[in-house]
Amino acid sequence: MKKILFSAAVILLYSQNIKACGWYDPDYEYFNLFTQSIIKDKTYLPFLLTYSNRFYGHEHYEIPDENIETWQKFFGNKLHYQETKNLIYKIPMSDLNAYKKGNSSNPILAKLGTYQNNYEAIDYLIEAKYLEPYMQINYVESPDSFYYRENENPKNATLLDYNKTVSALTSLYNAAKNPEIKLRYGYQLVRFNHYTRNYPQAVEAFSKYVEPLNLKSSPYFWALDQLAGAQRGLNRGKEANWNFFKVFINSKSRRESAFTSMKLSDSASFKNIMDLSKTPEEKNMAYFLLAYDGFNNPLPMMEKMNEVDPNSEMLKVMAARAINQLERSYLKVYYPNEDTPQNQSIQEKNSTAQTSENKAPEAKNESFWDKISNFFRNLFGSKKENKASERNNNQSDKDLLKNPNRIPFYTEEQAWVNYKETTVNFIDDLEKFIEKTKDKSPDEFWQIADAYVKFLNKNHSESSKILNEIKTQNPEYAEQINRMKMLNEIVSQPKITPEFEDTLYKKYASFFSEQDKKDSTVTDQFYYPKPSTSDFLKDVLANRYFLQGEDAKSYLMNNKLSFLQYSPDSKLVKSVEDFYRKPNKNAFEQLIAKNLDDVGNKDAFFNLIYGDREMKLANFEKAKEYYQKVTNFSGIPRVYYDWDGSKESISPLVYEEGNYNGFKNISSLVFGHNVWESFESPKEVSMKAENLTAFPFIKSNMNKLELADALIQLKKMSTGNDATAAKASQLIGNLMYNTSVLGYFRELFVMDIDNSNGGKFNFWAPEQPYQYYYKNFMDQNFVKPDNFDLAINYYQKALNLTTDKEEKARILFQMASAEQGKYYQYEAQQPGIPYDDKDWEKKQETRDANLAATKNQKYRTYFTQLKNGYADTETARHLMGSCSYFGYFMKRK
Known part of the structure; x- marks a missing residue:
C-alpha cells in the first residue's frame, strides 16, 4: 500500500495538467468538440487524427471483419455476426471434430444443421485451426538486437513439415468443390509459403491457386496481402506496394496492416501508385495516402481529391482530420501564459497578443498632416481603443468581443507528427474549400463541417444559421448539430450578464454541476477522462468572467476554494470572499458557489489568509484583528491519496496533536536564529533560541493569535532606548527573517504546512501571472515577495x-x-x-x-x-x- 499526502486539489490537477504526470497523452490536450467519428464509413476510423497511437479509435471502436461477414453469408445467415465470429476464432478444433462425428453439444454448431450439409466448410475450419498457431514468420534475432526473445512466441511456420503441409493443402484444394472453400485453401498455401520464407513458391501459389478462381471475396485480398509480403521478401517493392495498396482499398480488416506494410517513403513510390491507379477510387486513395503520410497543411491534396470525387468518403476523413488539427490549436485544454516573450510585462504581453481575426496592422509611412490629424483625433476623439489589459464590467459588448485574450483563439504549437515543422493555421482556406464542396456533395457532413469551421473563426451567427437549416436523419449528425448550437449560443455571448446566467441555469445547468468524470471504457487507474464539452464551457465562462473583471466567478469555474492556499493573493482572495458573502445569489451563482465547500469554516479560512499577509507586512495589530476571527479552523485542507494497485481512496488529513496545521502549534524558536541552514533538520537542530527571560509573554508553543499578541507587545517595547528595546527589536527582526523565503519557518505566513521546497519559495514571480483565466491555478504558486527591509529596519534599531x-x-x-x-x-x-x-x-x-x-x-x-x-x-x-x-x-x- 502506498500513501501520499496531497492538497485537496490534487485529484483535479491530474485531469487538468496531465503533462505533469509520468504518463502523458497528447490526445488529452483538446476537447474534441467536433466528433471525427461521425463519418459514415466506420472502416476509415483508424485513419482519423490522433497523436497518441499509430491509428485512431481502437479503445472505442471495432472495425467490422469482412472475413466474418463472408462466412456469415456462406452459412446462409443462420448465425448472427458474433456467433459466426465465435465459430471462426473461438470454438476449439475438438468441438468441430465432435460435430463431424455427430456428437457435438455446441449450440452454435447445432444452428448450422448437420455436418453433411456443411462438411467442406467444417473440414476447412479444422485444418485452419490446426495451422493457425504456427502461422507466423520465424523471427531471426540479429546478433546486435537489444531485446532478448528466447521464449517469445515459440511456434512459427517452420516447425511444420514443409512438404507434408504443402501436399495436404494442395490435396484439400483439389478435392474441394465449392470455389469459396478452394479460395481459402489457396490463401493458406500462399500464407504458408510466405511465412516459411519460400517467397518464389508463395508467388507461384497465388498465380496457380488463387487467381484462376476469379473470386474477389475477402480471402482473395487476404491472399493478396500475403503475396505482397512475399514480393517484399523478393525485393520487388514496386509490385508489393501496389498489391498492398489494393488490399488497403478493398479489405476493411486488413487496411491498417496494409498501410503499415506499404513503403511510401519517397516521391517515386507515390508516383508509381498514382501511375497504376485507374479508377477514381484508386486515385483518391493515392491522394489520401499522400496527404495522410505528410499531414501539416492538407488542403493541396484535398483539392485534388475533390476534383476526382467530391463524394469520396476518404475526403470526409481528410476534412475531419483537418478540422481536428485546427481544433487542437484553437480549443486548448489550457492556454499557457508563457507563449509571450519572457521579459514583457503582463500589460505588454496583452497588448501584443494577436488572433487570426485581430492581426497587427502593417506599418505605414504617415505624412506630416496625417500626424497632425491623428494627434487631434486622439486628443479630442471619444473613441477608445480596446486594451487587452483592461478588465472590468463596464466594457462595451464591442470591446469585449474584440479582446484578443477572448478564447478560443489560434495558438501555434509544434506538430506532433513532425517536430521540425510548426502547425499551419489554414482555417480560412479550409472554410473556402468546405463551402465549395458542400455545394457538390449531398452529405450533410459538409454543412456540419462548414458550421464548425465558422464557429472556430468566431462567425457564430453564420454558423448558427447553417445549423438551423440542416435536415438529417443521421443520429450522430444530429447530436453534433445540437452540441454546436449550444456552443454558438454560449461562446458568442458578449457579456455574461445575470440574465444570461439565468439562461445558462435553465438550459445547461447539467454542464456546470459536478459530475462523475470517470471514463467507464478505461480500466487503468492511471488513465484519466478526456476533456469534455462541459470542461470547455467552464473554460469559456472562466475566461469571460476574467475579462469582465469578475475574478471570483472566473476563479471558481475551474477551482475549489482550498486552491487559494497555493497563491494566497489578497486581491483575488477578497474577490472570492465578496462572492461568498454576496446575498441573494441567483441559481447559476449557487452552482458556482458549490466550489466554496471544501475548507471547513470559510470565515476562518479567509481571515487566516488576511492575517498571514498582515504579518508578512509587520502589521501585527491588523493581523491580530483577523486572527481573532479564526475559530473552528480545521487546518489547511490536505488529503491522503491511497492506493494498493487494485483500489484507491481519498481521505482528508487529520492533523495530529502538536503538529502545525496552519494556525496553531508554533514554536518560540521562530524568534531564534540559525545554527546552520538545513530545512530538512528538526527545528531544534537548525535553530537556536534567544534569551527570552525578559519576555515571559512569549510562550514555547503558540497559535497565530498568541504570536500576533506577543509581537504587538514586542513592538511596544522596541520603542524604548534600553537593552530591552534592543532585544525586542532583534526578536522582531528574527521573526521577520525566519518567516521569509530564506527562513526555517518560511511556511508560517504563506498557507503551507511545512518548509519543504516548492513554488511558493521562489524569490520572484509576476504579481499577475494570469492572462486568460485562473485555470491551473495551483501551477502558479504566487506569493508576494518578502520585504526584507522590514527585518533590516528592526535589526538596525537593535544594532x-x-x-x-x-x-x-x-x-x-x-x-x-x-x-x-x-x-x-x-x-x-x-x-x-x-x-x-x-x-x-x-x-x-x-x-x-x-x-x-x-x-x-x-x-x-x-x-x-x-x-x-x-x-x-x-x-x-x-x-x-x-x-x-x-x-x-x-x-x-
Missing part, C-alpha cells in the same frame, strides 16, 4: 541600541542574511541567456560577472561592516566555520 560587541556581530550577520535575500530577488528578475544562443557561453560569463559586481557593490553592506569591525569576535569566527560563503568573504582581500 544601534546594543553595546555588546558579540551581539552586534550576530545582528550584523542577520542583517547581511536579509540583504542577501534582497539580492536573490534582484537576481531572479534578471533575464537569462537562451541556451540556443550561439554565443551563450560568452554572454553567460558576462552576465555572471555583472551579477557578481552588483552583488558586491550593492548587497554586501553588512558583510563589509562585519568584516571591518567585528572580525575579531568569537561570533565572527564561529560564523566563518558554519557559513562557507561568509568564510570566503572574510578571507577576501
